[in-house]
Every structure is written in C-alpha cells, then in structure tokens.
Amino acid sequence: MAGLTRDPVLGINDIKEKEEEIKIDKKHTDKVVLVREEGIQGDREMALPAGNSIHRSGSRPQLDLSKAAIQGNFEERNPTILLPNQSDDISHLALDIGGSLIKLVYFSRHEDYSSNDKRKKTVKERLGISNGNRRSYPILGGRLHFVKFETNKINECLDFIYSKQLHRAGLDSSWLTEAPANENAIIKATGGGAYKFADLFKERLGVSLDKEDEMNCLVSGANFLLKAIRHEAFTHMEGRKEFVQIDQNDLFPYLLVNIGSGVSMIKVDGDGKFQRVSGTNVGGGTYWGLGRLLTKCKSFDELLELSQRGDNRTIDMLVGDIYGGMDYSKIGLSASTIASSFGKAISEKKELEDYRPEDISLSLLRMISYNIGQISYLNALRFGIKRIFFGGFFIRGHAYTMDTISFAVHFWSNGEAQAMFLRHEGFLGALGAFMSYEKHGLDDLMVHHLVERFPMGAPYTGGKIHGPPLGDLNEKISWMEKFVQKGTEIIAPVPMAPPGTTGLGGFEVPSSKGGTLRSDASALNVGVLHLVPTLEVFPLLADPKTYEPNTIDLADHSELEYWFTVLSEHLPDLVDKAVASEGGTDDAKRRGDAFARAFSAHLARLMEEPAAYGKLGLANLLELREECLREFQFIDAYRSIKQRENEASLAVLPDLLMELDSMSEETRLLTLVEGVLAANIFDWGSRACVDLYHKGTIIEIYRMSRNKMQRPWRVDNFDVFKERMLGSGDKKPFIHRRALLFVDNSGADIVLGMLPLARELLRRGTEVVLVANSLPALNDVTAMELPEIVAEAAKHCDILRRAAEAGGLLVDAMVSNLDGSLENPSSVPLMVVENGCGSPCIDLRQVSSELAAAAKEADLIILEGMGRALHTNFNAQFKCDALKLAMVKNQRLAEKLIKGNIYDCVCRYEPAS
Ligand SMILES: CC(C)(COP(=O)(O)O)[C@@H](O)C(=O)NCCC(=O)O
Ligand SMILES: [Mn+2]
Structure with missing residues (x-):
C-alpha cells in the first residue's frame, strides 16, 4: 500500500486534526472492564449473562437453592x-x-x-x-x-x-x-x-x-443422528472419508448393522418401524476374544494397534498361493484375494509362536470385517436395500476396518450397495434411550438446530475413557498443561489405509502414517452438540440443498497447510490481545497459554485428519478459533481496539456525511460503495493489515485505502448495480423495500463504510436491517454494540436519527433532534438483528430466527467483508438482489479467487435469481 500520490477523494485531510491521533499499538494492555449494558445477547448457549462480570460456569455445577x-x-x-x-x-x-x-x-x-x-x-x-x-x-x-x-x-x-x-x-x-x-x-x-x-x-x-x-x-438413535446431524454419515474407501448428505425424505429403508460383541442386522423402514433380519455371532467379541488368546494382548485397542503393523499374507492363504502366483481371472479373483483366512496356519511345520502377533491380529481383523461386510451385503440384497449403515464400537473409526467392510460390500454388490459409517457410531443405543424420554421435544429437530462444537479437550479426551470430571476452569488449564508435558500423545497420528490398495483381489498390507494407532479415533470425532432451537435456514437462499457456505475447500491438502500456517502464525498476536483484554493478569496469561495449546492441538489434529470433526472448510477453522477463546473465557479479545476505532471514526463521520450530501446522487452512490470497500481494510484477522496498522493512524490508513479505489475493481459490477438503483434510459430507479446489510468490522468499516450506505438506502425509502454477529469474533462489530454506535452517529444525522427511532434503536430517545424540533418523525426504520453466530464467516443454513424473520420482507442483501462475502458465500445464490462487497486482504486468496492481488476489491452484484 505504498505511494500516497492521489489527493484524498474526501476531505479527510481537513478533518484529520479532529482525530485523536491514536496509533494502534500491538502491545496495548489496557485493563478491559467487561460491562454488558443491555442484558444478554442471543439465545445461543454461549450467550453472556447480564451484569458486569464474566460468567464463569464450572463444569461441576451445584444446585443453587436460592429462591427455591x-x-x-x-x-x-x-x-x-x-x-x-x-x-x-x-x-x-x-x-x-x-x-x-x-x-x-x-x-x-x-x-x-x-x-x-x-x-x-x-x-x-x-x-x-x-x-x-x-x-x-x-x-x-x-x-x-x-x-x-x-x-x-x-x-x-x-x-x-x-x-x-x-x-x-x-x-x-x-x-x-x-x-x-x-x-x-x-x-x-x-x-x-x-x-x-x-x-x-x-x-x-x-x-x-x-x-x-x-x-x-439402536434404531431411534440412528434415525435421530441421520436426520438431525449434517455430517453424520460418511463413506470410507481406500483411506478416503467422504461425508454423505442424507435427504431426510429419502432415508428409508436402510440396513443398520450394529457391531458390538455380536452383530445385529436391522432393516429400518421408518421411525419405530424395523425388523431384526439377521445377525452373526462373529463380531467384536470374537476379534477381541480370539485375538487375546492368540496374541496375549491386554486390550482391544492394543490388538487393533498391532494390526497396523501386520502382514496377513504370512497366515492367510491367498488365491495366488493356490494358483502359483496367478490371478483366477475367470471368476474375478486376483492373486492377492484371501482364499482362506488363516489357511496357511494348517502347515504342520509352524506353531503359534512362529507367527507374529501383528500378522495374526490383522488376519483376524480382515476375516471378521469381511465376513460382516459380506453377510450385510447378502441381507441388503435380500430386501433390495442399497444403503447399509455400520455402527457399534467395534469400528472405532479405524480406517482399515472401515475400508475392509466397504470393500466387501462394494465387491460383492458390484458397486450397487454402499457401506456408510456413523460418527457417533458407539452412541446409538444411548442416544436411543435418551430419545425415549417423553416430552423432550427433540424428536423433530432439524439439522440446522444443532451445531457441533469441539471443546478444548476434544483432541485428547474425546475418545479416552472418561475419568473423573474436570471441575473448574483452573482444573481444565492444569489438565491441559499436563497433556502438553506428555506432548507425544497429542500428535499421535491416525493411521489411514494407503490409497489405491484395492484391486479385484482386495487390499495389500495396510500402512499407517506413524507407528502408533490412535485407537480412540472414532470417539475423537464426536463433539458436543449444541442445540439452538432458534436457528433457522436463511429463507432467501436460492437453493438451501445445494448451498455450500465455504468457498475454500480444505480437502485440498496444500490449502489446508497454508491456512494452518496462517492461523498458527497469527496465534501469538491473538494471545497477546486476548490476555490484554483481560487485564494482562497472571490468570489471563495462564488461560492464554492454555488457549494457544488447545487451539494448536485442534489444528494438529485436523492436519492429520481433516475430516475428523465433519466436513472441514475455512469457515470452520476460523470459528473453531473463536470457540476455543470462549472455552478459556476470553469473551472479547478485541474489545478495546474496537472501542478506540469506533471513537476515532465517529469523530470524522459528520464531515464525511456533509461531503457526501454535497454530491450528486450518482457520484454519491459510487463514493459510498468505495467507502465500504476502503474501510473494509480494518481487519485485525489479516496479517498484512495488522502489519499496516503499526505504520499509521486509523484515518491515515483509511485515506490511503480510499486512494487505492480506482476502478475498475478486480470484480466490478457497480454499473449494473447503479442502473438497478438509479435507473437509466427507460429503466426507472428501483426502490428496494428492505435491505439486509451483513456488516463486518468495527471502527471505520461500520462507521465510515456501512452506516453511510445504510443512510443512503434509508433516504431512498428502503428499510434497513443491520445484521451483525451475536458474539464477538476478531474485531467484528456485534449486534449488541451497534445500537450505541448508531445512537452516536444519529447525533449528527437526522436521517439516521429518525430511522433509528422508527426502528426502536433509540428506545429512550436519548438523542435530541438536531434542530430541536420533533416534527417529521416518519421514516422507514433502521433496525439491528443478530445473525446467530460468533465467527468472522457466516453459514446461512444456521441463522437466528430474528434474521430469518427479517429476511422475509427483504429484497436486497448486502454482504460485506472477506469472511462473509469471500471465504463464505462468494458463490451463494439468493432469491433477491445481492451485493457482495469486500477488500481482499490476503495475497493467496486474491490470486486463487479473483486472479488478482492483495488489496484488490470485489463488488459483485447479482440480481434476484
Ligand atoms: C478472518 C478474516 C476472514 C476477517 O476478514 P473480514 O471478514 O473482517 O474482512 C480475514 O482476516 C482472514 O482471512 N485472515 C486470515 C488471512 C491472513 O492473515 O492473511
Ligand atoms: Mn471481520
């Protein structure tokens, strides 16, 4: 952003002295007092309690008998x-x-x-x-x-x-x-x-x-999971895990195969409609029992771990052993197909001690998994069922077991039937028992009501057999510290079957990425399900079924590596801010440290297995970071930064508004959109921007940013938007009924960017709803903070004041009319709604009910910022007019998404589809 050659578009130079010349200091450690003025924000479980202290609920609650x-x-x-x-x-x-x-x-x-x-x-x-x-x-x-x-x-x-x-x-x-x-x-x-x-x-x-x-x-647990959790079922072939989107209306019939000690096969035709059609006594108990006798292993997990290093060819008799190394191609059997499990052990020359326990374990695992896969397929065939879901703790998320079962089903059905697995595989029965409580009201839950979260312990504890519960935050932290001392446990890799191991004849020797098996891998994939009954699908999505929020697919490993590095490198600075936001106390430092460790462990876990917590997109990673901060009770790491930027920006707002008012409508519209793009530079989540802030004041940076606004922007549909708004030739100006403005950052972004744009819409007679985060994320403005900002801005602007009053934002009419009178109060309203999330991105499948209600009357959506308009929703299609505005503050994203460069701008307008 060097080279400030052009004159500022606005007279920002002249008003510079009004700003307090605040240099943004990275190491700022002002004590932050968390005062919540307006009660609680949001229905979500992370909602903060009223009062002026941070709510610290331990995980060992006592009954509070007060007011009994x-x-x-x-x-x-x-x-x-x-x-x-x-x-x-x-x-x-x-x-x-x-x-x-x-x-x-x-x-x-x-x-x-x-x-x-x-x-x-x-x-x-x-x-x-x-x-x-x-x-x-x-x-x-x-x-x-x-x-x-x-x-x-x-x-x-x-x-x-x-x-x-x-x-x-x-x-x-x-x-x-x-x-x-x-x-x-x-x-x-x-x-x-x-x-x-x-x-x-x-x-x-x-x-x-x-x-x-x-x-x-088992059945009601499986039905619940398949209907209520988005990324519950997945296929696992040749080491690749792929989540399957199950259409609730097309779920039945399916075959449920529960592999516990023994195996049950249940044909499920609907809720409460099922029949146990078959089973086999050769199941998990067989593997564990025989395995224990043959290998002297002490636990199931140890046995499974042994199989990782096994080679079953030393014990199994293969087709090739019978056919002199040749395939038996006439009937479709390759030389490596197992002709007879343990068949080589008939040799009289060898005793048990002559076989490696690893090979025995693998041979046994394959024998049992194939057998279950085959019987399952035969039963599916019997009833003409195409989908088989496998559950039960035998599977344990073990890649090789899943691949073996999948292969058997695929092989025998010639690809007609599909084996699928469930992330909560071991909890079907318990969930079903839970569902059997009457009147819990959970039976008709929809996917969007449940949000899965991975608390700080997830990378370590999820699958471990639980010990005594952790008490308070302090215990959580010391527990985290203990784990870090045993660092190796954290990074134990999850073995995956190597790609391309199947031929007609089955698998070769499995290999793992490391020497040890994370035997509890399955349960590591289970997070806490947060039930938010007020979440809804955003009604203006053109097609919610095909909607995918993430633009960046982290299934691409190089992409994952890149973002992993970006987030890791940002961590020290974030911890600094978080600790400072809590007064820099020793307690805050300890929590900061524990947060950094927990988040790094999550990142490491996801690097090993990107799909460990469900389908992974960049938005999930960014949200995970915010969740981890909240887990360690960092409520708002950027609070003081946000406040200072708001103040500095509000100080220059009156001059900006005056200057805007002196323009023609056409020039003004362009200047307003430029203003939004320029002010979107204030992003504390972008490394490049943070570096920039150390070089100047807010207003200097804002001015510099405005100077870079030469059109055409890298994506520039402004002329089409302008035509829609102002008309041209025969086309009349179109006045939207209601606009939803998904706002992004605090400070200049909201005050000098989005608010003036909102004001213009209000002036034209369009109702405006500012849609902001329910919970803090980076320096994003929250719905709870907006009324105060609007009230301040309204002190200098009649349009904003009347609209805010009409929208109920100035409830106590705390702002006096500029000209002292109260006449002409009628105005379209300016409202604020929370979006239901606490992340820099937005998944429009899960928004607050008040946003969903506001959307019903809306005919224009403006999505602003990199998180909401680029990382997510760049490709989203809407039923109404949509404008996506953002400055790209990351070089790689600029190259990938718009074939451009850092600080390029996107103004993407798409009329109603
Ligand atoms: C987290 C963000 C999406 C926030 O951007 P915003 O929505 O505020 O424009 C963005 O700062 C980001 O992608 N940061 C990581 C990339 C980087 O540091 O370059
Ligand atoms: Mn932001």
Missing part, C-alpha cells in the same frame, strides 16, 4: 420444588451399559437469557415475531454430551453422574422444574447392564433404571 419455592399444592406429599436459579448444567441423562463400555448421553440446558434484551424485544415487535410459533416443548437450547466409561470402572461413571448431578433431572418429565433426588427418580437405560447394575444405581444414586429395548434404542 414449592410449586403447586403445598398439601401434596412430595410437591415439586422449583429452583429457578440453576446454572446451565442441570440435565437429562440416558445410558447404554454394555459388556465392556458404558455410554452416556446427557443434555445440559440453558436459560433463555434473551428476555430482558430491549433491542431484541423491539425488533421482534417490528418484525412481527412472536413466541407463539415456538415449540410447546421446552427445548430451550443446551448441549448434548457424549461420554463413555469402561464398564469395569463403573464407580468412575457413578462419580461422574453424581458430581454433575445428572441423576437429578430425570425425576420429572418436565424439563423446566428440578427437584432434589427422591425415591421415584428414573434414568433411561439400555443394554444388559441396565439389568445387571440396577441395584448399584439405586444404592449409590437413589435412582431406578428404566429399561429400554436395545434394538429400539
């Missing part, structure tokens, strides 16, 4: 006691107690914090959103957690349940009232252990286990 009151009849023997002041972790629990593992699914719900947010109330009134269309069942939002324990360590499981008080919410079918444990407390449970351990649960926790049928649970 008896509900209903005082004369009753056991009246319900209402405890209104619970933390967010009162929950519902269901169990699947198997022979070797106990699987727990529990739900922790959240308060609906939104009720005292004045802005939201006004917006809801204006947009006509009532609570009437909300479900009658109280699914208020919360999280679904997945945890497992070894059955022989059942006491750990009981301690866990007790410490989290999970058994207390099961007493009452109402999810709104909680009561202390009593004799009637009930927990839903399935699996044999529900019978075997019933007395123990009664004795230790005072609860009864309500036994649910295992098959029923």
Whole structure:
C-alpha cells in the first residue's frame, strides 16, 4: 500500500486534526472492564449473562437453592420444588451399559437469557415475531454430551453422574422444574447392564433404571443422528472419508448393522418401524476374544494397534498361493484375494509362536470385517436395500476396518450397495434411550438446530475413557498443561489405509502414517452438540440443498497447510490481545497459554485428519478459533481496539456525511460503495493489515485505502448495480423495500463504510436491517454494540436519527433532534438483528430466527467483508438482489479467487435469481 500520490477523494485531510491521533499499538494492555449494558445477547448457549462480570460456569455445577419455592399444592406429599436459579448444567441423562463400555448421553440446558434484551424485544415487535410459533416443548437450547466409561470402572461413571448431578433431572418429565433426588427418580437405560447394575444405581444414586429395548434404542438413535446431524454419515474407501448428505425424505429403508460383541442386522423402514433380519455371532467379541488368546494382548485397542503393523499374507492363504502366483481371472479373483483366512496356519511345520502377533491380529481383523461386510451385503440384497449403515464400537473409526467392510460390500454388490459409517457410531443405543424420554421435544429437530462444537479437550479426551470430571476452569488449564508435558500423545497420528490398495483381489498390507494407532479415533470425532432451537435456514437462499457456505475447500491438502500456517502464525498476536483484554493478569496469561495449546492441538489434529470433526472448510477453522477463546473465557479479545476505532471514526463521520450530501446522487452512490470497500481494510484477522496498522493512524490508513479505489475493481459490477438503483434510459430507479446489510468490522468499516450506505438506502425509502454477529469474533462489530454506535452517529444525522427511532434503536430517545424540533418523525426504520453466530464467516443454513424473520420482507442483501462475502458465500445464490462487497486482504486468496492481488476489491452484484 505504498505511494500516497492521489489527493484524498474526501476531505479527510481537513478533518484529520479532529482525530485523536491514536496509533494502534500491538502491545496495548489496557485493563478491559467487561460491562454488558443491555442484558444478554442471543439465545445461543454461549450467550453472556447480564451484569458486569464474566460468567464463569464450572463444569461441576451445584444446585443453587436460592429462591427455591414449592410449586403447586403445598398439601401434596412430595410437591415439586422449583429452583429457578440453576446454572446451565442441570440435565437429562440416558445410558447404554454394555459388556465392556458404558455410554452416556446427557443434555445440559440453558436459560433463555434473551428476555430482558430491549433491542431484541423491539425488533421482534417490528418484525412481527412472536413466541407463539415456538415449540410447546421446552427445548430451550443446551448441549448434548457424549461420554463413555469402561464398564469395569463403573464407580468412575457413578462419580461422574453424581458430581454433575445428572441423576437429578430425570425425576420429572418436565424439563423446566428440578427437584432434589427422591425415591421415584428414573434414568433411561439400555443394554444388559441396565439389568445387571440396577441395584448399584439405586444404592449409590437413589435412582431406578428404566429399561429400554436395545434394538429400539439402536434404531431411534440412528434415525435421530441421520436426520438431525449434517455430517453424520460418511463413506470410507481406500483411506478416503467422504461425508454423505442424507435427504431426510429419502432415508428409508436402510440396513443398520450394529457391531458390538455380536452383530445385529436391522432393516429400518421408518421411525419405530424395523425388523431384526439377521445377525452373526462373529463380531467384536470374537476379534477381541480370539485375538487375546492368540496374541496375549491386554486390550482391544492394543490388538487393533498391532494390526497396523501386520502382514496377513504370512497366515492367510491367498488365491495366488493356490494358483502359483496367478490371478483366477475367470471368476474375478486376483492373486492377492484371501482364499482362506488363516489357511496357511494348517502347515504342520509352524506353531503359534512362529507367527507374529501383528500378522495374526490383522488376519483376524480382515476375516471378521469381511465376513460382516459380506453377510450385510447378502441381507441388503435380500430386501433390495442399497444403503447399509455400520455402527457399534467395534469400528472405532479405524480406517482399515472401515475400508475392509466397504470393500466387501462394494465387491460383492458390484458397486450397487454402499457401506456408510456413523460418527457417533458407539452412541446409538444411548442416544436411543435418551430419545425415549417423553416430552423432550427433540424428536423433530432439524439439522440446522444443532451445531457441533469441539471443546478444548476434544483432541485428547474425546475418545479416552472418561475419568473423573474436570471441575473448574483452573482444573481444565492444569489438565491441559499436563497433556502438553506428555506432548507425544497429542500428535499421535491416525493411521489411514494407503490409497489405491484395492484391486479385484482386495487390499495389500495396510500402512499407517506413524507407528502408533490412535485407537480412540472414532470417539475423537464426536463433539458436543449444541442445540439452538432458534436457528433457522436463511429463507432467501436460492437453493438451501445445494448451498455450500465455504468457498475454500480444505480437502485440498496444500490449502489446508497454508491456512494452518496462517492461523498458527497469527496465534501469538491473538494471545497477546486476548490476555490484554483481560487485564494482562497472571490468570489471563495462564488461560492464554492454555488457549494457544488447545487451539494448536485442534489444528494438529485436523492436519492429520481433516475430516475428523465433519466436513472441514475455512469457515470452520476460523470459528473453531473463536470457540476455543470462549472455552478459556476470553469473551472479547478485541474489545478495546474496537472501542478506540469506533471513537476515532465517529469523530470524522459528520464531515464525511456533509461531503457526501454535497454530491450528486450518482457520484454519491459510487463514493459510498468505495467507502465500504476502503474501510473494509480494518481487519485485525489479516496479517498484512495488522502489519499496516503499526505504520499509521486509523484515518491515515483509511485515506490511503480510499486512494487505492480506482476502478475498475478486480470484480466490478457497480454499473449494473447503479442502473438497478438509479435507473437509466427507460429503466426507472428501483426502490428496494428492505435491505439486509451483513456488516463486518468495527471502527471505520461500520462507521465510515456501512452506516453511510445504510443512510443512503434509508433516504431512498428502503428499510434497513443491520445484521451483525451475536458474539464477538476478531474485531467484528456485534449486534449488541451497534445500537450505541448508531445512537452516536444519529447525533449528527437526522436521517439516521429518525430511522433509528422508527426502528426502536433509540428506545429512550436519548438523542435530541438536531434542530430541536420533533416534527417529521416518519421514516422507514433502521433496525439491528443478530445473525446467530460468533465467527468472522457466516453459514446461512444456521441463522437466528430474528434474521430469518427479517429476511422475509427483504429484497436486497448486502454482504460485506472477506469472511462473509469471500471465504463464505462468494458463490451463494439468493432469491433477491445481492451485493457482495469486500477488500481482499490476503495475497493467496486474491490470486486463487479473483486472479488478482492483495488489496484488490470485489463488488459483485447479482440480481434476484
Ligand atoms: C478472518 C478474516 C476472514 C476477517 O476478514 P473480514 O471478514 O473482517 O474482512 C480475514 O482476516 C482472514 O482471512 N485472515 C486470515 C488471512 C491472513 O492473515 O492473511
Ligand atoms: Mn471481520
């Protein structure tokens, strides 16, 4: 951005002295006091509580007995006691107690914090959103957690349940009232252990286990996952994992193959409609039992790990062994096909000790996996079923096992049938038991209501058998520190079958990327499911089914490597900011350190296996970073930076508005769009921009940026947009009814870019809705911050003031009219809605219900910034006119996306499709 040769387009030079010459200092460490003025932002679980302190909920909640009151009849023997002041972790629990593992699914719900947010109330009134269309069942939002324990360590499981008080919410079918444990407390449970351990649960926790049928649970668990979770099912062929988008209306029939100790094959025709059509006694128990005898392995995982280094050809008799190294091509068998598992062991010359345990394990694994694959296929054939879903803990996300099963199904069906796997494979039964609670209101959930999150422990703990629960944040941090000391565990690679190992005859020797197997890989793929019942699909998407938010596909490894490096390099600076935002205390430093470690571990995990947490796009990586910050209670790392930039920009706004008002309509429209593009440079997530900020003041940079605005821009549809707006020749100007402006950054971006554009639309009679983040992300402006910014701007502008008043933003009419009068108050409204997310990007399949409501009347969308308009949504098609505005602040992206250079601009206008 060198060479400030041109005169500024606006008279910014003349107003420079008004700015406080704030040099943005990277090492700024002002103590930040987090004061939330307007209650709580958003319904989402990450929503912040009211008050002026940060809410720090530990993961070991205690019942809060304050304001306890008896509900209903005082004369009753056991009246319900209402405890209104619970933390967010009162929950519902269901169990699947198997022979070797106990699987727990529990739900922790959240308060609906939104009720005292004045802005939201006004917006809801204006947009006509009532609570009437909300479900009658109280699914208020919360999280679904997945945890497992070894059955022989059942006491750990009981301690866990007790410490989290999970058994207390099961007493009452109402999810709104909680009561202390009593004799009637009930927990839903399935699996044999529900019978075997019933007395123990009664004795230790005072609860009864309500036994649910295992098959029923498996099916309802699978149906729930396949309908409610976007990236649940995947294929796994030749080491490649591909997520399958299941059409809810085209799910049935399918064959569910649950591989536990034994194997069940269930034909599923609908919800509650199923039949166990077959099974086999040769399953996970067989592999583990025989394997233990033959190899002396101590655990299932150890056995699986051995197979990684095995070569089954030393034990299995192959077609080639029989045919002198030749294929038996006439019947389609290659020389490497296994003709007889363990067939070579008939040799009398060798004893057990003469075979390597690794080879035995692999041979056994292949024998059992092929067998299951083959029987499954035959059953699918029997009923004309094309899709087979495999579940159960035998699979454990083990690449080689999945490849073997897939190969068998593919081979025998000539590619007609497809083997698919489930990310929550081990939790089907527990989920089903959970679904069997009446009135939970979860059965008709849609995919967009669930957001999957990976908390800080996910890269390490997800699949580990759970030990005692972590208590507070402090425990979390020290636990993280301990893991870092044992650094090698973190980076243990996940083995993948090498590509191209299949021929007609099957697989060659499996190889892994490293020597050790992450045997718990399957459960590592399970995050916490956040239930946000107020999320909706953005109604103006042209085709939600084909919509893909991410522009950058991280399945391309070089792309992943690049962004991995960018995010890693940004980390020290981000930690600096985060720590400073919390006053730079020792506690903040420790949290900062733990955050950096947790996020790096996630990145490392994703480098090993990009699809570990579902389909991975750049937006997911950027969101993960924000989630990790929140996990360590960094609420708003850029808060003070945002404030300073807002102040500096607001100081120059009046002059900018005056200058704009002196222009013709045509010049003004161009200047406004230029203004948005120029001000989008204030992006603290871009390395190049951050370097730039150290060289000048906000206004200097803004001016410099404006000077680079020569058209044509790299993508420049401005003339078409102008024609639509202002008309030309026979074409009349088009006045949009309502515009949704998806705003991006704080400071100049919102104040000198988007607000003046909003003002122009308002002036023309278009209603404007500013759509901003629900939660902070980098220096993005949030919906909660906007009313104050608008109020400040409105002090200098009548158009903004009247519109903000009409939109209920100036609720208390705190701004006096410029000319002192109150006449002519009518104006189209200016409103603010939250978008439902806390990331620099936006996935329009999951937006807040208030945005969805606002969208219904809208006929123009303006998406602004690199995150919202380029990384995501660059290719999105809308039902209405759409304008995508951004400055590209990354050289590689500029080259890839628009064949241009850093600081090039995009003005992409697409009329309604
Ligand atoms: C995170 C961002 C998408 C935010 O950009 P914005 O939406 O604010 O324009 C962007 O800063 C980004 O892609 N940064 C990483 C790339 C880099 O440092 O060059
Ligand atoms: Mn941004």
